[in-house]
Amino acid sequence: MLEFKRIKYIRVDNYRCFRCGQVQNAQAAGLPDFLCLTSPLLCIECKTGTGRLSAVQKETLILLERSGVDVIVLRDTIDELIEYFEWKEI
Numbered sequence: 001m002l003e004f005k006r007i008k009y010i011r012v013d014n015y016r017c018f019r020c021g022q023v024q025n026a027q028a029a030g031l032p033d034f035l036c037l038t039s040p041l042l043c044i045e046c047k048t049g050t051g052r053l054s055a056v057q058k059e060t061l062i063l064l065e066r067s068g069v070d071v072i073v074l075r076d077t078i079d080e081l082i083e084y085f086e087w088k089e090i
Contacts, residue, residue, distance in 0.1 A: 030057050
């Protein structure tokens with residue numbers, strides 16, 4: 001979707017821990033999965049339908065929103081992202 005809309009973005013690379021199986025990234029703990037270079041900046045966190053935000057993710061997303069960054073948490077579909085783009089006329 002982002003490439004279709006020709007939106008430049010940064011994908012935060014994560015990895016799956018071979019011991020516990022959880023997705024991790026110690027250097028970018030709490031950062032959303034995508035940082036979209038739009039105005040205002042858009043951050044996207046992707047979760048499964050049952051996935052929950054960690055405490056660090058919640059805190060980071062709140063700080064981003066307070067700084068004027070748009071934040072979207074997607075769960076299994078991109079419907080909310082499509083609505084956002086229509087609303088922002090992107």
